[in-house]
Each structure stands twice: as structure tokens, then as C-alpha cells.
Amino acid sequence: MSVSTRVGERGDMADVDESEFTGLAQRHRSELHVHCYRMLGSFEDAEDTVQETFLRAWRRRETYEGRSTFRAWLYKIATNACLDLLAKRRPEPATGGEVLWLQPYPDRLLDELVAQEDGPEAAAVSRETIELAYLVAVQHLAPRPRAVLILRDVVGWPAKDVAELLGDSVNSVNSALQRARAGLREHLPASRQDWTGGDEDTATHDLVRRYAEASVSADIDAIAEMLREDVRVSMPPTPGLVIGRAAVLEDWNEHEFAEMTGLRVVETAVNRQPALGAYQWDETAGAYLPLTVDVLRIEDGVISEITTFHADQFPRLGLPERLPADYAQGES
Structure with a gap:
């Protein structure tokens, strides 16, 4: 037995x-x-x-x-x-x-x-x-x-x-x-998110792609067009919950997000939601090093929430510890 x-x-x-x-x-x-x-x-x-x-x-x-x-x-x-x-x-x-x-x-x-x-x-x-x-x-x-x-x-x-x-x-x-x-x-949010992760999610996949491109170029205006009016943004474990597109954009401008350069992103998925691992060029390392992970909630074709996590989450999420100098945005 x-x-x-x-x-x-x-x-x-x-x-x-x-x-x-x-x-x-x-x-x-x-x-x-x-x-x-x-x-x-x-x-x-x-x-x-x-x-x-x-x-x-x-x-x-x-x-x-x-x-x-x-x-x-x-x-x-x-x-x-x-x-x-x-x-x-x-x-x-x-x-x-x-x-x-x-x-x-x-x-x-x-x-x-x-x-x-x-x-x-x-x-x-x-x-x-x-x-x-x-x-x-x-x-x-x-x-x-x-x-x-x-x-x-x-x-x-x-x-x-x-x-x-x-x-x-x-x-x-x-x-x-x-x-x-x-x-x-x-x-809980009033409605469900528009994401299954499947190939049929063409509109949401396109939105994630456009968000990725705008993030790499630090194009705040382009990202703003993808945000819902009452979007919520948080960054645990850092205190603070920013609510509303105008407040979010003001916060990003205060932190000089538009001035950031040398960015690359890798798409992933966490908690059954689309996510992007962001990297920034480090001259000393000669590589793009982990920066943050943005987890997106998409409702009615726009981004209703962004939860940003620190770089210490990269290994757990299976994201590369660095990207090579010749990494081309969009490659898998």
C-alpha cells in the first residue's frame, strides 16, 4: 500500500x-x-x-x-x-x-x-x-x-x-x-479588467505595446492618452496612492519622468495582468539594469490602474537581471 x-x-x-x-x-x-x-x-x-x-x-x-x-x-x-x-x-x-x-x-x-x-x-x-x-x-x-x-x-x-x-x-x-x-x-473595481492574455486580446495587447513604446521614450503625453480619468497609481512598499490622471501626470513631472533616458522594457505577466519590466542604461555596468515593474489594469480600453514594484521583484518574476548593450526594444 x-x-x-x-x-x-x-x-x-x-x-x-x-x-x-x-x-x-x-x-x-x-x-x-x-x-x-x-x-x-x-x-x-x-x-x-x-x-x-x-x-x-x-x-x-x-x-x-x-x-x-x-x-x-x-x-x-x-x-x-x-x-x-x-x-x-x-x-x-x-x-x-x-x-x-x-x-x-x-x-x-x-x-x-x-x-x-x-x-x-x-x-x-x-x-x-x-x-x-x-x-x-x-x-x-x-x-x-x-x-x-x-x-x-x-x-x-x-x-x-x-x-x-x-x-x-x-x-x-x-x-x-x-x-x-x-x-x-x-x-473592488466596479468592472472587470479587459485582459485574458490570449491572442484574441488584440486591442489590449496593442494598448500594452503602445504603453511600452511610450515608456521607453518617456513620452508622458502619449501615456496620458491611455489613462482613464480616475486612474490609480501606487508603488508598494512606498507610501502613497495617486488618484486621477491630472494628479498622476503632476507626480510624474515632479519626479522628472520625462527627462529619463536609456530605457528598455520587457513584457511579462503577473497576477493574471499585463506587466512591463523597465530597465535603464548603466554606463558602469555596460548594460541595462532593472528599474521597476509596472502592472497594468485595463478596463474599457484604457489603463485604470498602475501598480509599480521595485527592482527587487525582478528575479522572482523571471525577468533578466540585465539586458545587453545591443538589446533592441521589442525582442523576446
């Missing part, structure tokens, strides 16, 4: 060694990482919390009795690990509405999760619940209602299972879910 069969049918951990246990747990690493990422909003915190989840699971392996699936048992431990972290050190969202600890999640990792053959993970990375706007909205919820919302509406758990995990009644869970859904609606 295989270890997965023993654990799945009998809940018997007594004769499972550490390597077997690790192999069984690792099958669920990717989806647990996405779950923790939704709870925490930070890729790095999610990574640490998954490690903590596996450590707790191994130490408490005798508590697994087989009444639920091994996957569900790991979800319970991961959720509690997230709640413990949030109770210890998670700050409140900034007054402007931005989430300072927000980090991007590379599409390539989401694609790997969807490609897994074990089914239920695919539903956990639906576009609407991994976009940055959703992540930001979720971070405005208190930790326990946040957990209820994610477990019920994203992971698909029944109320009784969530109640058991949190030590609450089913009525309390249902009430928390209603409050969380209402809170989520307060922070």
Missing part, C-alpha cells in the same frame, strides 16, 4: 517517515502558497508561512486522523499559520487605501499550478481572485473574515468545515462571510 493510500484511507501517520511525509506534503505546496499569498498579500510571507505549515504538520502528524483529506488538513494548518502571523505583525492598510506590503505573483507559477493533473488546484487560481485589485481589497478585511471569505468563496469549503477550523459556529461563519463580501465590494 502506498503512503498516499495509507494516509488518505486510514489517516495513519505512525509509520510514515519524514521523507515520505515531505513528498506527500510537497504535492500541495503550490496551491498552499497561493492560499497563503491571498491571506497575506506578500509573496515572501507566503513562502515563509508554507515552510511553517509543513513544519507544524510534521510535528503534529499524529493529529491527522483521516476524517478529512490530507489536503484539507494542510489547508487548516496553513490558514492558522497565516492568522498567527497576522495577529503578530501585520500593519493596517495605509490611510490612502494602498497596501504597502503587496508583492506581485508571477503568472508562470500560476500556470504551473493549473497544469498540475490533480484537479482542484485550478479553481484556486481563477483570474478574478488573483488580480492585484482583489488582493488589495482582501487585505482591507480583518484576518478572520478574510479567512472565511477565501475558504468559502475561493477554496470552496462548506461553512461547517470553516467553522470547525476557526472554532466558530456555522451561523458565525455565515455572518462573517456576509460582512466580508460587503467589505470586499467596497474596495
Whole structure:
């Protein structure tokens, strides 16, 4: 009998060694990482919390009795690990509405999760619940209602299972879910983004291309034509949320964006949204070095939000650490 069969049918951990246990747990690493990422909003915190989840699971392996699936048992431990972290050190969202600890999640990792053959993970990375706007909205919820919302509406758990995990009644869970859904609606955009990433997205692909070209030439006027009137721009972990085209352009002019030279961009995708990794020429290095990552939200044919991340996110997103001197804009 295989270890997965023993654990799945009998809940018997007594004769499972550490390597077997690790192999069984690792099958669920990717989806647990996405779950923790939704709870925490930070890729790095999610990574640490998954490690903590596996450590707790191994130490408490005798508590697994087989009444639920091994996957569900790991979800319970991961959720509690997230709640413990949030109770210890998670700050409140900034007054402007931005989430300072927000980090991007590379599409390539989401694609790997969807490609897994074990089914239920695919539903956990639906576009609407991994976009940055959703992540930001979720971070405005208190930790326990946040957990209820994610477990019920994203992971698909029944109320009784969530109640058991949190030590609450089913009525309390249902009430928390209603409050969380209402809170989520307060922070979510009114409409969905115009992006699937597929070849059929010709108009949005064209908009991203034009944004890339205007960024390379630091053409603020051209970019302005692509922005919605009430566009929102943030740059976590730097405080500040700039709202409105006029305010955004004023901010860019103050930071002398139009004076920047030696720029190149590489298109990528994060959180199921189009993104651009920007590089700037460095004479000493003799190469274009990482500058920022712009993640775009596109609605009704215009850019409604730009979330800019610092250069430290490049390695995680699979972007080159540098571009050669002869790099021609637009090459793949």
C-alpha cells in the first residue's frame, strides 16, 4: 500500500517517515502558497508561512486522523499559520487605501499550478481572485473574515468545515462571510479588467505595446492618452496612492519622468495582468539594469490602474537581471 493510500484511507501517520511525509506534503505546496499569498498579500510571507505549515504538520502528524483529506488538513494548518502571523505583525492598510506590503505573483507559477493533473488546484487560481485589485481589497478585511471569505468563496469549503477550523459556529461563519463580501465590494473595481492574455486580446495587447513604446521614450503625453480619468497609481512598499490622471501626470513631472533616458522594457505577466519590466542604461555596468515593474489594469480600453514594484521583484518574476548593450526594444 502506498503512503498516499495509507494516509488518505486510514489517516495513519505512525509509520510514515519524514521523507515520505515531505513528498506527500510537497504535492500541495503550490496551491498552499497561493492560499497563503491571498491571506497575506506578500509573496515572501507566503513562502515563509508554507515552510511553517509543513513544519507544524510534521510535528503534529499524529493529529491527522483521516476524517478529512490530507489536503484539507494542510489547508487548516496553513490558514492558522497565516492568522498567527497576522495577529503578530501585520500593519493596517495605509490611510490612502494602498497596501504597502503587496508583492506581485508571477503568472508562470500560476500556470504551473493549473497544469498540475490533480484537479482542484485550478479553481484556486481563477483570474478574478488573483488580480492585484482583489488582493488589495482582501487585505482591507480583518484576518478572520478574510479567512472565511477565501475558504468559502475561493477554496470552496462548506461553512461547517470553516467553522470547525476557526472554532466558530456555522451561523458565525455565515455572518462573517456576509460582512466580508460587503467589505470586499467596497474596495473592488466596479468592472472587470479587459485582459485574458490570449491572442484574441488584440486591442489590449496593442494598448500594452503602445504603453511600452511610450515608456521607453518617456513620452508622458502619449501615456496620458491611455489613462482613464480616475486612474490609480501606487508603488508598494512606498507610501502613497495617486488618484486621477491630472494628479498622476503632476507626480510624474515632479519626479522628472520625462527627462529619463536609456530605457528598455520587457513584457511579462503577473497576477493574471499585463506587466512591463523597465530597465535603464548603466554606463558602469555596460548594460541595462532593472528599474521597476509596472502592472497594468485595463478596463474599457484604457489603463485604470498602475501598480509599480521595485527592482527587487525582478528575479522572482523571471525577468533578466540585465539586458545587453545591443538589446533592441521589442525582442523576446
